Amino acid sequence: MHAPLVLADWLETIDSINDAISHPDWDATIHNPWFIIGSIVFIAVALLRGWKAMLILYLGAIAVWYIEANIVNAHGNGGGSIFGFAAAVVVVGGFAIYMLLIRD
Numbered sequence: 001m002h003a004p005l006v007l008a009d010w011l012e013t014i015d016s017i018n019d020a021i022s023h024p025d026w027d028a029t030i031h032n033p034w035f036i037i038g039s040i041v042f043i044a045v046a047l048l049r050g051w052k053a054m055l056i057l058y059l060g061a062i063a064v065w066y067i068e069a070n071i072v073n074a075h076g077n078g079g080g081s082i083f084g085f086a087a088a089v090v091v092v093g094g095f096a097i098y099m100l101l102i103r104d
Contacts, residue, residue, distance in 0.1 A: 026069035056096050063092045 029035050039062075046055035067088040 024065070024069075026066065053100055056099050060092050060096045064089060067092070 039058075042058060043055065045051070046058070067085060071084045071088060
């Protein structure tokens with residue numbers, strides 16, 4: 001008798017998770033204490049264990065997410081925002097390539 005109710009709760013939970021993943025909120029995430037603590041722990045472990053590639057990928061992903069949230073979404077769908085996004089991704093990618101491959 002309770003199985004459909006439980007299934008409906010799971011579907012509602014999955015729907016809320018899907019909505020959060022589909023429409024991430026940069027400001028809410030960056031001010032979330034769990035995100036901050038998790039990031040500090042991951043960065044500390046990566047530095048202590050020497051996981052340079054994982055550290056660069058993590059920080060690069062956060063940088064690209066910041067760029068997307070503040071350049072593309074803030075300026076709308078104009079042509080200038082896509083060029084700004086592309087330029088910023090090239091800078092982040094160039095820095096990541098420098099840190100991973102050139103500087104050793």
